[in-house]
Amino acid sequence: MKGLTFPAWQGPHYVTLAELLVRLGSFGLRLRWRVECDEKWDLTAELERRSAGDGMDTLTLLSLTTPGVQLIDAEACGFAGDVLAVVLTEVDSSSWDIRTADEHVLSEFRNHYQGASAL
Numbered sequence: 221m222k223g224l225t226f227p228a229w230q231g232p233h234y235v236t237l238a239e240l241l242v243r244l245g246s247f248g249l250r251l252r253w254r255v256e257c258d259e260k261w262d263l264t265a266e267l268e269r270r271s272a273g274d275g276m277d278t279l280t281l282l283s284l285t286t287p288g289v290q291l292i293d294a295e296a297c298g299f300a301g302d303v304l305a306v307v308l309t310e311v312d313s314s315s316w317d318i319r320t321a322d323e324h325v326l327s328e329f330r331n332h333y334q335g336a337s338a339l
Contacts, residue, residue, distance in 0.1 A: 237285045254271040291310050
């Protein structure tokens with residue numbers, strides 16, 4: 221997998237997990253997600269509960285993280301079957317790390333978010 225990182229704050233706008241899921245487009249719709257969060261509260265407990273087994277579909281994850289949910293030190297792993305397809309890591313609410321083998325996905329994030337650089 222290759223990766224990139226970019227600031228979670230794009231000017232006054234905070235980039236949320238929900239926004240990244242939407243940015244994945246059709247690539248992300250077919251994935252099953254497992255989410256781990258360092259910070260524990262009601263929503264993160266629900267995300268981790270739904271991550272058990274084969275995880276949750278993209279629309280469920282999107283519904284739980286919309287609108288404007290800001291996680292701290294969280295990692296969302298998207299699987300296509302048993303294959304890890306993408307990892308979205310929120311680092312201390314200050315940056316996002318995106319890892320995937322799909323160059324189109326990396327290019328989409330690189331072109332859309334200011335300050336994106338290779339991991």
